[in-house]
Amino acid sequence: MSFIWSALMPHPPVLIPEVGRGRENEAAKTLAGISELTREIKDVKPDILVVLSPHQPYAPGCLFVNNAKNFSGSFAMFGAGNVKIEAETSDELESFCEFLMDNDVRIYTDTFRDLSRDQGSTVPLYFLRKAWGNLPPMIICSPIGLNLNEAYKLGQSLRNFASEKNFALLASGDLSHRLTPDAPAGYEPNYAPVFEAAIEEALRTCSPSPILELDDTTLERAGECGLRSVMIMLGLAGENETVKIFSHEWPFGVGYCNALWLKR
Numbered sequence: 475m476s477f478i479w480s481a482l483m484p485h486p487p488v489l490i491p492e493v494g495r496g497r498e499n500e501a502a503k504t505l506a507g508i509s510e511l512t513r514e515i516k517d518v519k520p521d522i523l524v525v526l527s528p529h530q531p532y533a534p535g536c537l538f539v540n541n542a543k544n545f546s547g548s549f550a551m552f553g554a555g556n557v558k559i560e561a562e563t564s565d566e567l568e569s570f571c572e573f574l575m576d577n578d579v580r581i582y583t584d585t586f587r588d589l590s591r592d593q594g595s596t597v598p599l600y601f602l603r604k605a606w607g608n609l610p611p612m613i614i615c616s617p618i619g620l621n622l623n624e625a626y627k628l629g630q631s632l633r634n635f636a637s638e639k640n641f642a643l644l645a646s647g648d649l650s651h652r653l654t655p656d657a658p659a660g661y662e663p664n665y666a667p668v669f670e671a672a673i674e675e676a677l678r679t680c681s682p683s684p685i686l687e688l689d690d691t692t693l694e695r696a697g698e699c700g701l702r703s704v705m706i707m708l709g710l711a712g713e714n715e716t717v718k719i720f721s722h723e724w725p726f727g728v729g730y731c732n733a734l735w736l737k738r
Contacts, residue, residue: 476635478518478737480643480707481511482677482700484730485529485597492554500725507721507732512605514718514734520642522564523602523612526706527594527646528699530616533582537628538616539571540586545614547589547596559589559596559603564611566637577631582619594646594699602644617702625702626682629709645707647700649673649729657727659697669696670729673704674722677733680715682708698729711735 488494489501489508498505531538541563548558564570574581589596595614603609617625635641650666651659657666669692675684682705693701711717720732 477632477641480710480735482645482707482731482733483598484648485594485646487552487593490600492557493549493552503721503723504730508601510720511732511734512601516605519606520610521639522566522641523610525595525612525614525644526617526703527592528618529592529594533619536580536582536619539581539583540614541583542585542587545587545589559599561609562611564613567613570613573635579628598644598646620702622705625705626709629706632710645703647703649698649700651697651728653724654727662695665692665695668692677717677719680711680717681713
């Protein structure tokens with residue numbers, strides 16, 4: 475078997491009802507997109523879920539791979555300590571890492587069991603757990619140490635990954651953090667919307683070209699955290715494939731997109 479789907483999901487804690495306490499309704503389109511996406515994959519729960527989270531440790535020039543045997547985290551720092559996420563690492567971790575290294579992907583491993591500060595993992599997993607009832611074993615990584623071409627090539631290499639089990643890829647990532655005057659990282663009206671449009675076009679066409687054609691200034695001033703997750707997702711899907719976009723909005727000045735590639 476191999477990767478059967480990849481999903482792009484946002485990760486603001488405010489989406490969690492116990493955290494948002496009503497404010498989550500300001501992102502109604504995003505919540506509707508999550509509901510549609512999780513309905514699509516409810517009956518294709520993978521044996522192993524690979525999570526790409528930009529809130530795992532940064533490893534320059536490498537894909538960071540968390541080698542903890544199990545994970546646990548809560549939303550206590552967001553005022554909802556009673557909401558917890560627990561998961562186990564897949565026993566395929568070693569063979570997955572060997573595959574990556576055989577495909578010239580530099581990796582760095584370390585152990586971080588506590589996911590409480592990793593909203594990139596916990597927020598999407600909250601919604602996936604609701605859809606599936608429980609979470610599959612997983613491999614949690616951070617792609618933010620890679621450049622864009624390295625991220626795309628990593629995704630391409632995953633198309634050749636073979637296992638007796640079904641894998642799926644959760645590409646967690648918020649997009650520009652600078653889309654409105656009240657955005658948390660400032661306002662970049664000349665760059666952030668251009669960045670968002672390029673992301674949507676790249677997903678719509680299943681091609682990295684709209685992203686790779688952006689200049690360095692736009693990429694830097696957009697203030698994103700999910701671009702490498704998107705590039706890996708696009709590389710895994712391959713060109714001439716179909717990515718379904720369920721929602722794309724920025725209610726808090728941050729770009730949130732829900733999108734899904736299903737293997738044909």
